[in-house]
Amino acid sequence: MTETAPETALTDAVSIGNVDLPNRLYRAPLLECAGNGPDAVKTLIDELEPTAASGVGLIFQGASIVTESxxxxxxxxxxxxxxxFVTKLSRLTERIHDHGSKIFVQLAEGGLRSMSMWHAEYRDRHPEAVQKAVSRPPWQLRLADRAGIINLQTEVLSTPEVRELAEAFGRAAGYAVDAGYDGVHLSGANMGIIQQFLSPYYNGRDDEFSDGVQFLLAVREAVRKHAGDVPLVTKVPVETASPPFVRRHLTREDSLGIARRLATAGYDALVPVDVSVYWDMSVVRGAYPQRAWKASELQTEYATVFGGRWRARAVSFLNRLESMWYDRDPGWNADLCRAVREAVDIPVLCEGGIRKRSHCDRLLGDSCDLVGMARPFYAEPRLGARLLDGKKRALCESCNNCAIPQATGEPGRCRTPSVVRERARLEKEGVYDRDE
Incomplete structure (x- = not known):
C-alpha cells in the first residue's frame, strides 16, 4: 500500500517509475488541437511550455492517436x-526539460468514439471511414444509428488485429521516447478503445481479449519491447456515472480488480476516473456552456458538425440536461482514488474538478500521490506559479465554454470574460513571473 504522510504538500518531490518529479502538481491531458501540420510543433510548444515555465512538475500532452487513419x-x-513527425517533437521536450519539468504523452485510439460516428462533415469527406469496434456495438447505439442520430460503420477487430493495435501503441511509445518524452499515459477512459475493451457494455468478445485487461497487458508488453522501461500510466475507469438504463457496466469492484492486476503486471501509476459508458459531460462536469453554444460566430460551424441547426440544438439541449445530471462536486474522483490507493502500491493520480490549493494538499494526505488539473490550464497556462506559491485557487469557473467549441476544431481556450480579464490583471501585476 502506498502511504503519504498527512503533511505531504503539493511542492514535495515524487517519482513515477524511474522518473523523478520536482512536485506533485500535473497538467492533466487536454486537447491541444495541434494536428500534424507544419505548425504542429510550434502549437504544442506555445501551449505547453508556459505550463512548464510556471513550475508544474509533470505535463501530460493530450491524447495522440497511434494509427495512421x-x-x-x-x-x-x-x-x-x-x-x-514525432522526432520533430524533440524541440518540445527539450523546451519542457529546460524548465525542470517532465512530459508524458497520452496515447489513444477512439474506437466507436471516432469522428466518423458523430461528425457530419467528417463523414461527408470520408464516407468510407469505419470505427474500430471491440465487438458488436450495444443495442442502444445500434438503435441510435437506425434513427439517424449517429453513423455506425464498424469493423470488429479480429484477434490478430487486436494484437497489431497493441503493437501500434508500443511503436508510438518508442517514437516518443526517442523524441525525449519521459513517459507514456494511456487514454483508458472517455469512451476510447481501451475503455471499450475493459467495459462489459462494449466487450462481448469470445477470444482471450474478452478479458479486457489482456489488451492493457498486451500494450504494456509492446511498450516494453519498443520503449524499454519508460514509465507507463493508464486511466482506470469506473462506469457508475452511466445512465440508469445501462445495466452492464464497470462497477467499482470491477475497477479495483483491474487496478490490482495492472499494478501487479508492472504499470507504474494509475489514474482512477468515474465516467459513463458514453462520451458525455461525465468527462467535463460543470456548468452548461451557455456562452459557447450561443456564440454567433460558431452557429454555422455547429450546424456543419452536427448535421444541421436542429441537430445542433438537440445536442445543446442534451448538454444542458447532462450538466444538471452529473455531480459537480470538486474532486469527484477522490473517493475512487482513495479506494484504489488502498489496493495498490504504485502512485495514484487524482483529477476532476479540483480548483483549490488547500484541496490539493488534503487529497495528497488522503486519496492520492499527485494532483492534476485540466481545464484550469486553458484559463491560466501558467497557473502553476500561483498554486505552487500557495495561492488559494485557480480562476477556472468550470463553465465549459472552453470545451464545446473544440467539436468544430476550435482550440481550447477560456472564453469567459470575467476570467480572461482577471488573468490579464494578474499578468500585468507579474503574478505569474517566476525565478527558475
Whole structure:
C-alpha cells in the first residue's frame, strides 16, 4: 500500500517509475488541437511550455492517436504513428526539460468514439471511414444509428488485429521516447478503445481479449519491447456515472480488480476516473456552456458538425440536461482514488474538478500521490506559479465554454470574460513571473 504522510504538500518531490518529479502538481491531458501540420510543433510548444515555465512538475500532452487513419475523437488531434513527425517533437521536450519539468504523452485510439460516428462533415469527406469496434456495438447505439442520430460503420477487430493495435501503441511509445518524452499515459477512459475493451457494455468478445485487461497487458508488453522501461500510466475507469438504463457496466469492484492486476503486471501509476459508458459531460462536469453554444460566430460551424441547426440544438439541449445530471462536486474522483490507493502500491493520480490549493494538499494526505488539473490550464497556462506559491485557487469557473467549441476544431481556450480579464490583471501585476 502506498502511504503519504498527512503533511505531504503539493511542492514535495515524487517519482513515477524511474522518473523523478520536482512536485506533485500535473497538467492533466487536454486537447491541444495541434494536428500534424507544419505548425504542429510550434502549437504544442506555445501551449505547453508556459505550463512548464510556471513550475508544474509533470505535463501530460493530450491524447495522440497511434494509427495512421481514423481513431480521432475530435478535430485536429495529433497522430504519433509517424517517427519522422514525432522526432520533430524533440524541440518540445527539450523546451519542457529546460524548465525542470517532465512530459508524458497520452496515447489513444477512439474506437466507436471516432469522428466518423458523430461528425457530419467528417463523414461527408470520408464516407468510407469505419470505427474500430471491440465487438458488436450495444443495442442502444445500434438503435441510435437506425434513427439517424449517429453513423455506425464498424469493423470488429479480429484477434490478430487486436494484437497489431497493441503493437501500434508500443511503436508510438518508442517514437516518443526517442523524441525525449519521459513517459507514456494511456487514454483508458472517455469512451476510447481501451475503455471499450475493459467495459462489459462494449466487450462481448469470445477470444482471450474478452478479458479486457489482456489488451492493457498486451500494450504494456509492446511498450516494453519498443520503449524499454519508460514509465507507463493508464486511466482506470469506473462506469457508475452511466445512465440508469445501462445495466452492464464497470462497477467499482470491477475497477479495483483491474487496478490490482495492472499494478501487479508492472504499470507504474494509475489514474482512477468515474465516467459513463458514453462520451458525455461525465468527462467535463460543470456548468452548461451557455456562452459557447450561443456564440454567433460558431452557429454555422455547429450546424456543419452536427448535421444541421436542429441537430445542433438537440445536442445543446442534451448538454444542458447532462450538466444538471452529473455531480459537480470538486474532486469527484477522490473517493475512487482513495479506494484504489488502498489496493495498490504504485502512485495514484487524482483529477476532476479540483480548483483549490488547500484541496490539493488534503487529497495528497488522503486519496492520492499527485494532483492534476485540466481545464484550469486553458484559463491560466501558467497557473502553476500561483498554486505552487500557495495561492488559494485557480480562476477556472468550470463553465465549459472552453470545451464545446473544440467539436468544430476550435482550440481550447477560456472564453469567459470575467476570467480572461482577471488573468490579464494578474499578468500585468507579474503574478505569474517566476525565478527558475
Amino acid at each position: 481514423g481513431g480521432c475523437a475530435a478535430p485536429n488531434m495529433t497522430r504519433f504513428h509517424d517517427p519522422e
